Amino acid sequence: MNLRRNSNLSHGRSWAELPREVIMVIFLKLGAIEVLRAAGSVCRSWRRVAKEEPELWRRIDMTNHGYGSDAFVLMRPTRRAIDRSKGRLEEFSIEYFGDDKLLQYLCKRTSILKKLCLISCYQVSQKAIARTARRQPLLEEIQITFGDFEEGMTEMVGRECPQLKTFKFNNTWYSLPNLGPGGDDEEVEDDEEAFGIAKTMHQLRHLQLIGNRVTNKGLKAILDGCPHLETLDLRRSRNVKMDADMQARCARLKTIRLPEDSLDDYDFEADADDRQDEINFWYSGAAIQML
Structure with missing residues (x-):
């Protein structure tokens, strides 16, 4: 119409x-x-x-609007939406665009953020996320899906957000060749992120780790370090083996999604080609020219 x-x-x-x-x-x-x-x-x-009407802008969702250069044009309207919230912004979600300056702009105009969602935001640094978390004491939910971060990401988030209730930290390792140090096709294991969660996110209720390299050792640490955990999503985290001991440890959870469970509500496979195009864009001269 x-x-x-x-x-x-x-x-x-x-x-x-x-x-x-x-x-x-x-x-x-x-x-x-x-x-x-x-x-x-x-x-x-x-x-x-x-x-x-600032109430109209309490939740700003700039996802599902294309990727690469198509998404980058959303920078200016996103700032305009932040301005219109007049300090009442509580939920902020962006996809395929954004940078450290945008998060800085966000923090200058609101301090009551409860939810932060960053999907494929390759120009957002780990330090910027830390500064944002530090300036948003009411943050209860953080989602980071795809990104280019150093080790210690989860520990940093948990340290800055001790009251975090929901954490989603998803990747696509399951869809990439799982090559070992010698180039052999073997499982690559990494519990660094899991240990960071276990060490700092003691108030966590909901955890999503799609496509993670966590092993049973890391998962045990999470279950011990997050006593209030209610839901756990491990889809495509194929290093986790649900043996009898792990099943017993997870019995206290209200809901658990296992590594082999369907991704029907988040179709990573269908986006595989677009994801690679997107990565190529952000690490090309085209992205640099638009900054």
Whole structure:
């Protein structure tokens, strides 16, 4: 439906006459980018709501809008959305774009963030995430899916967010050749991230580690270090072996998704080619020129 062309409702009332509450419902259903690009400019009253209602911008979701150069154009409208929240922003999600300066901009305009979601944000550094976590004392949920980080990432996040309740740290190791030091096709094991979680995230309730290299040793450390853990997602973390001992340790959990369980609600395989294109973009001259 073209809102600008259809300026009148079927019963003769104009779009401008809709109550503010109804306009708010429409905007919330459309999402941030749709309001910024189109709906917020339908008429004067709609524009006023889009600019003057900070409640509309408590949750900013800039995901599922393309990748590479297509996503990078969202930087400016994302800053505009942050401004419109007037310090009331609680949930912030971005995908395929963003950098350290954007997170710094975010922290200057809100300090009550409860959820931070970064998907394929290769230009966001580990230090920037640490600074953001340090300046957002109410953070309860962090999702980091795909990225280029050094060792100690999970320990750093847990140290800065001692009250963290939900942590999602996903990767694609399962879909890559699992080559050992000599180039042999063997399982590569790495419990560094698991030990960081166990050491610092003692209040954790929900943990997702899709495509992780964690082993039974690391998982045992998590279960011991996170006594309040309720749900655990280990899909495609193929180094975990659910033997009798591990099954007994996981019995206290309300929900567990095993390494071989389906990814029907998050189709990594379907995105494999796009993911490689995306990685190539961010590490090419094209990405540097756009910064």
